[in-house]
Amino acid sequence: MASRIDVSIEHRGPPAEASSAQRDPNTCPSCGSHYREDELERALRVCPQCGHHFPLRARQRVAQLVDHGTFVEQEESLRSADPLGFFDVRPYTERIAEAEVSTGLGDAIVIGAAKIERRDCQLAVMDFAFMGGSMGSVVGEKLARACERAAERRLPLVCVTASGGARMQEGILSLMQMPKTVCAVDLLRESRCAFFCVMTHPTTAGVLASFASLGDVIVAEPGALLSFTGPRVVQQTTREKLPDDFGLSESNLRLGHLDAILTRGELRPFLGRLLALFEHGA
Amino acid sequence: MASRIDVSIEHRGPPAEASSAQRDPNTCPSCGSHYREDELERALRVCPQCGHHFPLRARQRVAQLVDHGTFVEQEESLRSADPLGFFDVRPYTERIAEAEVSTGLGDAIVIGAAKIERRDCQLAVMDFAFMGGSMGSVVGEKLARACERAAERRLPLVCVTASGGARMQEGILSLMQMPKTVCAVDLLRESRCAFFCVMTHPTTAGVLASFASLGDVIVAEPGALLSFTGPRVVQQTTREKLPDDFGLSESNLRLGHLDAILTRGELRPFLGRLLALFEHGA
């Protein structure tokens, strides 16, 4: 009988966080080059040596993408309610509090209004540092509200994903964020608003299998793991030999699941062009 | 440079007409059993020994499928107009006249109103004996009129296909029967009429790539060749080794292109059930 895990959080390929946990965060896990913070920041946190894309925090992503000073954050105050009173080795509430302190975020997503290359848009950016970017009630709610605000203002939604999947500690309610966000995208479509999704490492499980895959245009950063089930579970379950680039952006492009792979530097002008193309009245 | 033929008429697998041309039509090409005409007729022209499905003429098919005495033929008088004044080794008009004489049909399709298991439906049945069941202006027109009559009377369309593809002698106009019949099916759909397609040996090229593949439900007889390009051309063009069951009903079912494979005896009750299920108001 095959394992039933399909939401586990895994990493693989170029950005090998697992082994780099102890390393200096400014040392490239791919080529070993080390950078000063300001060097790396100037390079958009892409290794100038080998092109490795270091993980980006949500606020760093916003700063890189939007026209300076145009981002107005929304719904900052939303917090999870621990619906199950969940306790594994520690209470869920404790895990959340810790994540809040360490990330400075209320949950794994930041939403807001912004301009990209002088075009208005609604933005939603996930942050993997907050409990693996997992989707619980707050991520689902903020994504849904981002869709609704976009629909109200007839603006495109630009979403940057990074997620290990569902927030297991919210049990079945975390699973329900999948149909919830899908319904929100349905509203967005009905309102004839464009939806662009930028998948970054990693975008897996419940997020990949809901709103993230419904973008009109879907692009990804190089070397990102984008798979519903992670490679370790696939390997263990099926005993199949995995292709070297299993689940990575590059194989996803080849297999027809992405419109393009863009380096971090190409992202903003690309989104600017798309926003201009989709700027239309009804 | 690959060959550009994609409408050639070919056969392969069980019903090996090519080599059986000289054989007695009542000898099974698959197992060699010989039958009297009345035996074969009683067996719906399916070999009682091995299950081989002998080719059926359009009128035989109608007789097998519909409730006795309910078939009312339509548009019998339509004939092709030889739009290109086509002449290869013989004039097209001569080929048509010969086909008319030898088949007793005006072209490669017969349409009409009928009842199947006491349910009203519109019927369209192709006949491979008329110039390889090729689709020219008349086949396209009669199929389109069958769709329109079904739409008018809000009845399901039941179509039985057998075709080598386009009627080359009508040039580009034969190709245009593809979008023409597709548009007719679009009307049928808009009118919320059901469309059931029974593919028989062979259903290929322009017919497979237009109306035939647009059935709400698509079934086939066993061992029928159903491929866009025939196996000989695929083999010659690509030098690929073909699977043994290339293009046959059985591989089409496995590959997701058919809803079922039904023997001739199962066809009528199956259609009766479908007609009952789709009998709905509005």
Next chain:
Amino acid sequence: MARRRRQPPGASAAEQLRLRDRLARLTDLPLLRGAGVSGEMARLRRQLERIAAEPTEDDVWRAVELARHQARPYTLDYAERILDDFVELHGDRSLGDDHAIVAGLGRFRGATVALVGHQKGRDIHERTRRNFGMAMPEGYRKAMRVMEIADRHGFPVLSLVDTPGAYPGVSAEQHGQGGWIARSQLAMARLCVPTVACVIGEGGSGGAVAIALADRVLMQENAIYSVISPEGCAAILWRDAGEAKKAAAAFKPDARHCLELGVIDAIVPEPAGGAHANHDEAARLLAAALEAALAEVAGLEADERRRARRAKFRAMGELTA
């Protein structure tokens, strides 16, 4: 049954309703809507009491075991019992025919409906052929295709959910597992016809939710619905798959908790001992629940129904602000 809430019940139904109301008041729970279909008062009372009580760790684990019971009725067991003239359709028109999902048309209470559902196998051969009810993109595409036919012809869609999860295989991933689970949900969100889903066994994660975005979502009494299997959860959070029972209790995948959390609309009672004990009775109870749920949404205009469906899922989750 949910329907009884809105329509005046008959004589014996009225009695059931009184009992149900009393029990509901006693236990102060908004459930029991799924319990009205059984005719026998005594058993109904036992069932109500069992469902109404706060489930213990043992109760939850019993549901996990019953949901996976090898003799539990599967989708095709129900199809042959609750539908007339069922015609199974096959294939995704692209790559294959995924036997882990069945889809077809049949007559339910006299009207044509589409049925889609996961299908497990009972013996080893069938289990392999059905891939343990774990679908690939091909399976979701088949379901979408049949739902599209239903939508075009105005047939309501019934969906039966029973899967450990989507298949975690290489080709499933290569064919776009995540994307097709998303698109299958979107297709269901867009349907104009009435839709009812019921979790009849394991409602495992994304593989389940792919065909469960319906106007009404029901759950059988002993079914489970969860974001991850108890074993998977235990392995990840406790780092010990042996802690599955503890994980299940923490997770609350049972019907009673799903109802409390607002994830499902009603619980469908099973025969005494569980659905596996009496397939015919289980089918009778399921059919009654599906009928009632369909009736609730059948009267709405298509647009209204779609908006309500969206609003229903939109509301799921618990927040503080």
Next chain:
Amino acid sequence: MARRRRQPPGASAAEQLRLRDRLARLTDLPLLRGAGVSGEMARLRRQLERIAAEPTEDDVWRAVELARHQARPYTLDYAERILDDFVELHGDRSLGDDHAIVAGLGRFRGATVALVGHQKGRDIHERTRRNFGMAMPEGYRKAMRVMEIADRHGFPVLSLVDTPGAYPGVSAEQHGQGGWIARSQLAMARLCVPTVACVIGEGGSGGAVAIALADRVLMQENAIYSVISPEGCAAILWRDAGEAKKAAAAFKPDARHCLELGVIDAIVPEPAGGAHANHDEAARLLAAALEAALAEVAGLEADERRRARRAKFRAMGELTA
């Protein structure tokens, strides 16, 4: 240009119109509608005369050769010349990204449009990568996906046809070549937005028609559009592929004959010598023709446009009764 038939032409356009009318009367042919875009009267006259004359066997063969000319502009050559901010999109979300078809969005005359088209390759590497412009089901699905985006957002669809035919390979067949050619046509029949197709090289059989079910179908002066290649036809009917020239003459795949047969709506002139001689000028002429054709259908209501599109193809064929 077709548009000029309905709208009052400007000054020099009026002169062109008179010339065209005179030539049309002289030759008694309902063509020439595609010729109005060139500004130079002398060249226009030469073109008109060439187009108006009954093509000889040599003329037809010359079109066959020019349609396949290796230096002939391909879809991407036009995309970069007639569209601003072209963004190519990739993938069918199921199996792959077929390089024999390109699809994307760009700005045409200031408004966003979707472009789909076959793409051949010029050097050996590119030709292999593009599979000689012979698409697989993956390619048609990519085109359908981008057309669906266009439809949802109200972008007109331009389609450029240039293929020897659909790819005759094993996996193409296994993935449902025939079915996807049919579904691509059906998708185009259902589009609410204005659609214009132009055959810019080889319009080869089902592979071509898959993306050519449009409100207006144009053909470049030296393009061909046919049910089978001359070689294929000769091999089957004459049993000698060497008779291709004879077959082509019998087949009449050239623009002039396609216009006469009512298969296309207008002929798009090419630069002197053929499109390969001057890509920029060829693109200028094509863009003018596309713009005029779009303008003809842009004013209609979506339903009306769809009905007219259906009626247009419904009428094709010649019968006696």
